[in-house]
Amino acid sequence: MSTEKQQPAGNGRDAENLLSVRGLQVHFPIKKGILVDRVVGHVKAVDGVDLDVAKGTTYGLVGESGCGKSTLGRAILRLIEPTAGTISFDGVDVRAQRGEDMRRLRRRMQMVFQDPLASLDPRQSVESVLTEPLRTHGYGNGKADHAKRVRELLDVVGLPANAAGRYPHEFSGGQRQRVGIARALALSPDLIIADEPVSALDVSIQAQIVNLLEELQEQLGLTYIVVAHDLAVVRHVSDTIGVMYLGALVEESPSDDLYAEPLHPYTIALMSAIPIPDPKVEERRERILLTGDLPSPANTPPGCRFHTRCPFRQPKRCADELPALREIRPGRKVACHYAEDIAAGHIRPAESVHDPAATEVGTPTVVAS
């Protein structure tokens, strides 16, 4: 959102990072059994993610449904306990915090949820929703301070003061999301993780919430992680974008560069699949169609995670060697063995690739539409 403040990642200025995540994993056990549960495998929802978010910037996370975006966001806040990895927030080791310390740390890291109705207790009035965090952390001196803060919060998110006495189901979707944002702001946090903050809203409302988030960032100097499947929205709000596939980042890039030149084959396909509301552009675009679906995260393919669907797949390395996320240009990281060759145009997407071992997968084709 604030491009000028953005720090290119990985140039040794870690002090500027509000949040640093290293090797984060969230594995959910798959249990089976009638009397005694046996662990028969793991869903690797998040499988080794490194990311840095500079203070006052926005980091966008995109990817297909089920690739682990929400899980990553929740694990950073320890709403889901990570399996491995470190999370450092403003120099504090988040995973080492216990009990009361963790509870106090929570006031500095907040979350905005996808479904604004589900994220509000249907039995709580807005007033009660907004005073709960204040009561929990002993804000100010009693009721009068709380009431004043509630009015402030409603004002900041653009809701009328009389909203305080109303209940969540009495609001429209956009207004509910404003309540959710007000709640996240109640304790003046530094970091807000917004999980699909607009995707449940009507098209004409989405822009209102996007603008509100941007204004709040300017006013309050907030740091955001915005999770969404809509790349156009994410690109609009983010300084840096991370593209996730099957629990891992496959590309990370300043958001302006990502559209101009996507480097990872998955990003290239994703970009080409997003419809643009302009027939002239649509007619000219070359669409790279992926076939098949996301493999199950309980059974991630060996080698490059994307090789079962990759139109650029090469006979060597792709199927048996996991590509690391490496910086091939300043600020641009990609997890593909052949990223340089693809960027240089030495490797073209195959007209027809077929992996007989992967039955889920058909034939990637290139279609000029």
Place this chain on the structure above:
Amino acid sequence: MSLQVAESAIQQAEHADEAGGGLWREAFRRLVRKPAAIIGAIFVAIFVIVAVFAPLIAPYSPTATDLSQIKGPGHIPGPSSTHWLGLDDLGRDVFSRMIYGARQSLVVGVVSMAFGMVGGIILGLLAGGLGGWVDATIMRFVDMMLAIPGLLFAIGIAAMLGQSLVSVMIAIGVVNIPVFARLLRGQMLAQREADYALAAKSLGVKRSRIILGHVFPNSLSPVIVQGTLTLATAIIEAAGLAFLGLSGADPAIPEWGRMLADTQKFLTSAPQLVFYPGIAIVLSALGFTLLGESLREALDPKNRR
């Protein structure tokens, strides 16, 4: 029409919302729109009024006998102008006995339901709130109880506790505990995963407060619906136990199930004696069921505007 009209239309829409109020008030408003709910409520209301005001309504004492009407051994007089539903084999006024019987049945229904519900809520709250091994232990126990057929289980308990109305109520209550416990626990587990519970956690709200202040109240509505339905089945089960001679209550105090049991030997000679308590049990159970089912629909968040 002018621009102000547009503005006022928006305002009106907002005012319509303001009339909304809490969730229960809304549910009540939806409830009173349902014909089934109204019919159920009327049945239940009649039942309760009759039970409470029995001494005022009944023309005779339930134990008073009017032997003058009995013309010989085995004669059971049918309805007449003095005895609207006739007399039973001992010359007691059936209408008065039916009215007093409502009292007993209501007490049995409410007490056994309350017993089962409170027991179930305690177990369900512990299991759903604490989770882990507490949950596992309680649920194994509950599963075991559920594995025994309900009526058989109740008969066993009632027989063990001795013949009395109290033991019937306890038996029926105990049989219903696992139903409530399971329902509440399942609902709480689902609600614990709900985004609002996660939101509270992310605010640093204490776990006990999340469970008791958010998850538990939001898990109660199916339990309340189940309570209403249980009232209906409890009345029928109590009748069943009485029919099997387990209620042990003073035979002089009328109770529908017992009336049904005691009069079955006259099924061919005086079928009306079986018919009256039978129909009363069915109608009161139906009333509670209609009300409970309507309540379930009214509380369903999907039916919200």
Place this chain on the structure above:
Amino acid sequence: MSLLDVRDLSIVFSRRGRRDVRAVDEVTFSVAAGETVGLVGESGCGKSVTSLAIMGLLPKRGAAVGGSIKFDGTELTSLPADKMRGLRGRDIAMVFQDPMTSLNPVIPIGLQVTEVLRRHRDMDAAAASKEAASLLERVGIPDPARRLKEYPHQLSGGMRQRALIAMALACKPRLLIADEPTTALDVTIQAQILELLKELVVDSGTALVMITHDLGVVAGMCDSVHVMYSGRIVERASRWELFEAPRHPYTAGLLASVPRLDQARGEKLEPIPGSPRDTIPWTQGCAFAPRCRNRIESCTQGAPELVADKLRPDHDLRCFNPIDVAEQEAVTL
């Protein structure tokens, strides 16, 4: 001669104890064979109800359909139920937003496809199952022989939607109504499904009614686009014109409020104020008036009619004070 002709369609829901809801009114559009027509609008504007009315799937009680729906010259609104059932599935097919609700969860996919084939195309069991496999193959489901034996829950969302399209295609329908067919899917899967639908229109000359809230989807495939607001069509034009220079303030507002992947970042989005719930009844004026930046006095004094645009031929508008094309071009430059 168009295949489907919808004229002055109105749908009123009435329920005891509630005010009547006029969900759709004055909706007129037509689709010719091989043509794709888009219906766009936000949730609740009446898109799904319109498609259900065409399919004859609205509840008989409580929903009053007015106006006329002609399919190949046959009036559908007055067609007896059994005749309608014959048309449905054979000549007219529909793909729903949520694939799970329109598949039977306890019957294998294969049986569901072959049943359609046997009923509408009089095939025997062997021929039907062969045809079913080739249909699944055609919609891009790998290993169709195995998939035919599976139940809906064993398929992913994208595959279920493709299976549903396969069922819709089973009878080679002349008209296909797709109600938000890709809304529940990921963009990469969406791209596959849209490609499939485009091929279908080109190869078999099927007439397609594409219902969506996504302007991007419309831009890529619809010959003409109808924008709906609060139950009425407010603008109708070819996709070229509509996106080049939208004339209705609502259409323009929608376009300005979505970020575009191919445009420079940094500019603020211009949201439409208020929410779709802030409407006034069409009988009192323009339903969009409470949210409209171009509102003038007459907008709340009576309802605007859908009439041909004075500036452009073949472009219909329901607006008293449309956006100036010159002003528009100034903005886009």
